[in-house]
Amino acid sequence: MVKITINGNWYEFEEGCTVLCAAAANEIYIPSLCHHPNLPPFADLPLASRVFRGDRCYENQPVAEDELRRIEGCGLCVVHVQGLPEPVRACQTPVSAGMSAQTDSRVLQELRRSSLMNILATHPHACLTCAQREGCSLEDCSTNVPKEERCCLQFHNCELRKVAEHVGVKEETPRYRPAGMPLLDSEPLFTRDFNLCINCARCVRICNQVRGVEALGIVYNDGRLVVGSVGHTLIDSACKFCGACVEVCPTGCLMDKETHVGDREQWLIPCIHTCPVGIDVPGYIRRITCGDFKGAATLVREKLPLPNVLGHICFHLCECQCRRSEVDDAIAICALKRAALATGDSVLPKETIKTMESGKKVAVVGAGPAGLAAAYYLRFKGHAVTMFEAADVPGGMPALSVPEYRLPQAVLQRDVTAIRSLGIDIKTGCRLATAEAMLGLLDQGFDALLIAVGLPNSARIAIERNNLDHVYWGLEFLREVKARRSFNLGRKVVIVGGGNVAIDVAMTALRLSGGSVRLFCLESREEMPAYGHEIAKAEAEGIEINPSWGPAAILGEQGNVSSVEFRRCLAVFDDQGNFAPAFDDQQRMTVEADAVILAIGQTPPESIPTEQEGVFLAGDITGGQMSVVHAIASGRASAERIDRYFGGDGDMSLHISDRTPPSAWLDREERFAPRSRVPVPCASPEERRTDFRQIEGTYSCEQAMAEAKRCLQCDLRLLITQPALPPERWLEFTQSNVDEVPAVEGIFILADANKKPITIKGTADIRAGLLEKLELSTEVRFFLWEEDPMYTKRESEVIQQHLTQYGELPSGGDDELDDLF
Numbered sequence: 001m002v003k004i005t006i007n008g009n010w011y012e013f014e015e016g017c018t019v020l021c022a023a024a025a026n027e028i029y030i031p032s033l034c035h036h037p038n039l040p041p042f043a044d045l046p047l048a049s050r051v052f053r054g055d056r057c058y059e060n061q062p063v064a065e066d067e068l069r070r071i072e073g074c075g076l077c078v079v080h081v082q083g084l085p086e087p088v089r090a091c092q093t094p095v096s097a098g099m100s101a102q103t104d105s106r107v108l109q110e111l112r113r114s115s116l117m118n119i120l121a122t123h124p125h126a127c128l129t130c131a132q133r134e135g136c137s138l139e140d141c142s143t144n145v146p147k148e149e150r151c152c153l154q155f156h157n158c159e160l161r162k163v164a165e166h167v168g169v170k171e172e173t174p175r176y177r178p179a180g181m182p183l184l185d186s187e188p189l190f191t192r193d194f195n196l197c198i199n200c201a202r203c204v205r206i207c208n209q210v211r212g213v214e215a216l217g218i219v220y221n222d223g224r225l226v227v228g229s230v231g232h233t234l235i236d237s238a239c240k241f242c243g244a245c246v247e248v249c250p251t252g253c254l255m256d257k258e259t260h261v262g263d264r265e266q267w268l269i270p271c272i273h274t275c276p277v278g279i280d281v282p283g284y285i286r287r288i289t290c291g292d293f294k295g296a297a298t299l300v301r302e303k304l305p306l307p308n309v310l311g312h313i314c315f316h317l318c319e320c321q322c323r324r325s326e327v328d329d330a331i332a333i334c335a336l337k338r339a340a341l342a343t344g345d346s347v348l349p350k351e352t353i354k355t356m357e358s359g360k361k362v363a364v365v366g367a368g369p370a371g372l373a374a375a376y377y378l379r380f381k382g383h384a385v386t387m388f389e390a391a392d393v394p395g396g397m398p399a400l401s402v403p404e405y406r407l408p409q410a411v412l413q414r415d416v417t418a419i420r421s422l423g424i425d426i427k428t429g430c431r432l433a434t435a436e437a438m439l440g441l442l443d444q445g446f447d448a449l450l451i452a453v454g455l456p457n458s459a460r461i462a463i464e465r466n467n468l469d470h471v472y473w474g475l476e477f478l479r480e481v482k483a484r485r486s487f488n489l490g491r492k493v494v495i496v497g498g499g500n501v502a503i504d505v506a507m508t509a510l511r512l513s514g515g516s517v518r519l520f521c522l523e524s525r526e527e528m529p530a531y532g533h534e535i536a537k538a539e540a541e542g543i544e545i546n547p548s549w550g551p552a553a554i555l556g557e558q559g560n561v562s563s564v565e566f567r568r569c570l571a572v573f574d575d576q577g578n579f580a581p582a583f584d585d586q587q588r589m590t591v592e593a594d595a596v597i598l599a600i601g602q603t604p605p606e607s608i609p610t611e612q613e614g615v616f617l618a619g620d621i622t623g624g625q626m627s628v629v630h631a632i633a634s635g636r637a638s639a640e641r642i643d644r645y646f647g648g649d650g651d652m653s654l655h656i657s658d659r660t661p662p663s664a665w666l667d668r669e670e671r672f673a674p675r676s677r678v679p680v681p682c683a684s685p686e687e688r689r690t691d692f693r694q695i696e697g698t699y700s701c702e703q704a705m706a707e708a709k710r711c712l713q714c715d716l717r718l719l720i721t722q723p724a725l726p727p728e729r730w731l732e733f734t735q736s737n738v739d740e741v742p743a744v745e746g747i748f749i750l751a752d753a754n755k756k757p758i759t760i761k762g763t764a765d766i767r768a769g770l771l772e773k774l775e776l777s778t779e780v781r782f783f784l785w786e787e788d789p790m791y792t793k794r795e796s797e798v799i800q801q802h803l804t805q806y807g808e809l810p811s812g813g814d815d816e817l818d819d820l821f
Contacts, residue, residue, distance in 0.1 A: 004099040013095050020077050020090035023103060024724050030103050031112060031163050033074040033119070033250050034200040035091045037721045038664075040209050042073045043092060045201055048217025051228030053194050054182035058226045060219035071225060074200060075115035076167065079103050087111060109168070116164060117173045119198050123251070124176050127151035128164050134797040137804075148178045152196055152252030156804050159250035159723065160198070166726035187234050188326040188673075189241050189257055196253040199225045203245035203254060206720075212667045215239040235673050240666055241327055243268070243717040250723070260807070269715050270321035271333060276633035279303045281318060281333055282715040286662055288336055288708040293344030293701070298657040300337055305376035305632060306369060306415045308345065309398050311338030312407045312696075314629050315500075315531050324712050329677040332707050335696070339704035345414070358382040360646050363446040365438050367426055368396020369628045370619025371452035372419055373635030374642070377652040379422040381643050386446070387424065390431040396454055398628060401478040401501075403508050404692040435609040442614060448642050451608060452618040452635065455625055459601030464553040466598070468561045471554060474505045474599025481508055490594020491515030494564050496551050497599035498522065499529040499625075505599045506543045510689055518544040518591060520551070522569045522581055537695065540685040550581055552588065554596055563592045601625065616642055664716060669709075678707040730755055730782040737783075738774055743767045746787040747795050750780040757802055757810045762788075762795030 002015045006023055013022045023030050024037065034042050050059050069092075078087040082100035087108060090101075102108075120128070126145040127133050138155055141147075155161060181194035199218070204227055207216040215237035217230045231237035246254045259267070266273040271281040280299055287296035300307045314334050322330035360383045364371045367389035375385040393399050395412050420426060432438045441449055458473035465471070470489070474497060481487065493513050495506045498521025510517045519538070521528060525547045528535065539545060549566040556562050568587035574580040604621045611617055618638035619631045626634065636652055644650040681697030688695050699707065730751065731737045741748075746766045750759040750773060758779065763769040766785050773780065788794040802810055 002095060002097040002099075004095050004097075004101065006101050007103055015096065016094050018091055019079055019081070019088075019093045019095055019099075019101050022095050023090065023101075028103060029724060029727050030077050030079065030090050031167050031726070032077040032091060032724075033160060033163055033198060034072075034202065035077060036202050036206075036248050036723050038210060039202060039205040039248070041091060042201055042205070043069065045205055045209070045218065048219050048230060051217045051219050051226060051230060052232050053226070053228045054184055055232065056182070058219050058221040058228060061221055063220040068220065071223075072201075074119060074198070076112050076163070078108055078111050078115075080105060080108065112167045113170045116167050117170045119160075120164070120169065120176070121174050122176070122179065123160070123196060123198055124149050124151055124178075125164075125169070125173070126176070127155055128161060128169055132797075134794075134801050137800075148195075149176050152193070152255075154252035154255060156801060158252065159725065162725050163250075185257070189243070189323060190234075190246055191255050191257055193253055193255075194228075196251045197227055198251060198253075199227050200250060201225070201227060202248040202250065203227065206244045206248050210664050211240070211242060211244055212665045213238065213240050213242075214668050216245065238668055238670050238672055240669070240672050241323075241712050242666060243712075243714060244720060247717050247720045248723075265718060268717060270323065271318040271331075272715075274318045274321045275303075276630045277303045277636065279337075280715075282711060282713055283662075284340055285331065285333070285336055285708045285711045286713065288340055288704050289711070291701070291705060293340050293704075295344070295658055296336075296340035297344040300340060302654040302656055305373045305419060305635075306398075306412075306628070307337065308341050308411045308415045309369075309407060310334075310629055310632075311341050312411055313398065313402060315534075315627055323714055324710060327712075328674040331711050332677050332680060332699075335680045335699055336704055336708055339699040339701075342698045343701055343704070356382050357384070358646065358648075360384065360447045361386070361445060362448045362450060362642060363388065363441040363444075364450045364452060365432055365441070366390075366396065366452035366454060366619070367394035367428070368452060368454045368619060369398065369631040370454070370626075370635035370638070371396070371450065372416070373632040374450055374452065374618055374639040375424045375635075376419055376422065377636055377639035377654075378642060379424055380652070380654060381639075381648060383643070383646070385424045387426040388430040388432055388441070389426060389428045390453075392428050394426045394428060400482060401475055401504075403478065403482070403504055405507070405511075405688065405695050406504070408694065433605070434607045436607075439609050439615070448614050448616065448645060449609075450616045450618055450638055450642065451621065452638075453605055453608065453621060454631075455602035455604050455620040457603045457605070458599070459603050461551075461598065461600060463551055463598075465556050465561070466554055468554060468556040469559055470561045470595040472595065472597045474501050474597055475602060477505060477597050477599075478508060481512070487512050487595075489513040489515075492592050492594045493517045494591055494593040494596045495519040495599060496521070496564075496596065497601075498527075498547070499599065499601070500531060500534055500627075501602070502599035503530045503534045503538050505597050507538055507541060507689075509595070509597060510541060510543060511692060513595070514690070515594075516544070517542075518546060520546045520549045520564075520566055520591075522548070522550045522572050524548050527572060541689040542685070549589075550583060551598075555590070561593055561596050563590050564596055565590045614645070616645075661719070662713075662716060664719070666713065666716075675710055677710065678703050728755070729784055731784070733774065733777075733780045733783045735774065738767065738770045741767045741770055741785055742787070744787050745789045745791050746785060747791050747798060748773075748783055748785040749798065750777065751782040751784075752779055753781045755782055756806070760795060760799050760802060760810050762791035764791070 001012050003012050020030055020035055047060050050057055077090040079090045080102040081088055126149045132142055183193045185191040201218050204216045204218045208214045218225055218227050229237040272278055284296040284299045304310055316334035319330040319333050324331050362378055362383050362385050364375050364387045367387045375387055378385050394416050398407055398412050458475040489512055493509045495502055506517050506519045548569045550569045552565045552567045554564050566589050568584040569581055570584055571582045602625050609615050616638050618634045620626050640650040640652050683695055743765050745764050747762045748766050748770055749757050751757050
């Protein structure tokens with residue numbers, strides 16, 4: 001360690017650390033566009049043999065070492081070092097014992113402006129000096145600047161802009177002359193506009209020296225440095241589309257094709273945020289890649305009390321949003337979860353269970369997915385849980401109605417056993433049929449009651465002759481089939497309904513009848529509630545789907561069904577979105593049927609308590625028919641509320657897996673894309689339609705690891721440190737700071753502890769406005785103010801800028817903001 005002074009203050013650093021890193025470690029800002037805290041120095045980057053910008057190839061040419069050092073980097077980080085005749089670059093200068101550095105002076109300011117001028121000479125910059133730049137839509141230009149000379153859509157969040165405003169743009173900066181560089185937007189996920197590249201080589205360094213992918217390179221060509229891909233395209237270059245290059249780019253040269261305002265994590269890692277329970281999908285897939293199936297299974301259990309069940313019957317909406325699908329095929333997220341649980345599953349380690357008992361007792365009525373999930377999390381908080389289940393087995397719909405070809409009973413039993421191992425008492429065969437009976441549990445020593453009874457009954461419709469023999473209702477039919485009751489459905493079966501239960505009914509009926517199964521529903525094909533992949537499975541087995549038909553009457557002879565009359569459905573909902581089917585009575589058809597099964601929805605038990613003191617609801621009864629994963633999310637939310645009711649913090653986060661940070665190194669892999677997903681083992685339609693064998697099998701370890709390696713690991717991007725930006729002007733919202741503000745016209749901005757604006761206000765007296773807010777506000781922590789006699793106009797500009805950045809009005813704004821917009 002050596003001692004140095006920066007701006008007259010003593011600091012101690014490891015010898016060899018650069019002046020720039022030493023300053024940054026002590027929050028001393030030195031402007032830079034090529035430096036990044038996660039990247040090795042520019043000087044350590046080797047030159048490539050050639051790079052491509054679209055079809056144009058740039059060969060590396062010989063260059064002297066001193067010439068290369070002269071042109072590399074942005075040149076903005078110059079500092080004075082005592083004893084040296086000229087300013088030096090802080091990013092290239094190591095600290096040494098006794099060194100004295102100065103980071104600001106008029107000389108340095110002028111040098112930095114000159115370096116910035118050289119950068120802007122080949123980069124569009126008209127917007128940087130425009131008086132109307134705040135809140136500008138960047139679409140229409142009031143000063144008629146040609147579009148190619150304007151800044152890009154990144155402008156309001158642009159690092160180059162922030163640095164330029166801090167350094168200052170010289171008046172003699174030449175007008176940008178478009179160079180006609182390629183804009184590449186035909187490849188997945190990212191655009192590359194080389195008109196905006198400043199050759200800082202951040203993208204190359206993170207791709208080559210941090211990720212190890214080596215898809216990008218930099219060469220010396222025609223007296224300048226040129227960044228590009230090592231192949232004609234990113235796919236040819238073995239790019240892994242991780243997004244790290246986009247993350248570190250200080251301009252709009254590299255940009256995501258699709259961006260959203262608000263929480264970046266939600267759209268950068270859609271697999272996590274589409275999942276109702278928020279499973280760490282990249283995390284468990286990364287563990288599978290390394291062969292750590294047990295670690296993957298444990299990580300899944302942090303969010304899923306029924307992981308084996310969901311590995312079989314989850315509808316995996318996360319796969320619809322997977323960013324890999326923009327490259328080729330989405331990752332087989334659900335199949336990988338299933339493989340992890342099949343290979344690495346084990347009962348929860350006893351040391352993960354909270355040993356400190358809270359002394360509180362919770363009764364849970366209903367041992368379906370919502371109730372089991374709530375019990376699981378409540379037990380981890382030390383609360384005693386007793387469950388009351390009307391059926392003879394716990395599990396709810398998965399146990400009673402989900403067909404064996406989707407979920408073998410043994411799979412569900414593994415999850416139930418793990419939950420019971422936590423010390424949860426599940427009493428089966430305990431039917432509490434009335435609200436009074438349920439509420440009576442509170443008189444038996446329980447401190448809270450959770451009702452999670454689901455929607456166990458089929459919805460009924462008034463249709464002629466629905467009481468004929470061989471007319472069945474969907475849920476009851478599935479339940480009795482699973483209870484091993486025999487059915488004689490005949491050779492012609494008609495199903496009415498368009499949801500996932502109706503699809504299960506149709507596929508079950510096919511296995512029992514061996515004849516034809518035809519499904520009719522009110523909805524159009526696009527409107528059917530059933531998921532597309534479930535419909536495709538049914539059709540593959542020969543089930544006929546007939547959308548936009550509604551049943552008018554069931555016809556029969558001698559007490560037995562003989563046919564169903566349908567009429568064309570023109571619309572299911574009215575203009576207000578209410579369920580109000582409209583029919584064309586002139587279009588009718590009669591379909592022969594030996595059996596009819598109606599699966600048009602589900603209903604709750606007749607008598608359920610409302611939420612009240614100590615009484616909570618969860619699952620389907622709170623928001624209509626849910627998938628299993630949505631029911632689990634509802635159960636967890638109810639557990640949080642019950643824990644807070646007991647005086648706890650409501651935090652149900654479990655940390656039972658290894659939390660070692662993931663490696664940033666991805667390594668180069670030829671032909672990473674395109675690469676189709678590894679097919680999930682699947683029984684052929686011809687074979688499976690005759691019995692209840694499982695349709696989908698489980699990946700082998702080798703198959704799972706091969707599929708896991710296709711993951712883009714989008715989450716690694718969020719682990720990249722944000723570069724140091726120019727100092728903010730935020731002031732602490734205190735009486736002393738407000739007293740120093742002048743009583744002038746202008747605007748003020750109030751922000752919370754995270755420095756997110758919650759009020760933007762124009763006023764004729766800034767100090768008076770701030771004093772008023774100081775007396776009333778409790779959440780404001782910081783403020784800014786700006787003098788401007790045209791404060792109404794300025795307020796509008798700043799609010800527009802806020803909308804552009806956050807996609808919403810300031811949350812603490814006054815009511816007149818609504819009038820303003």
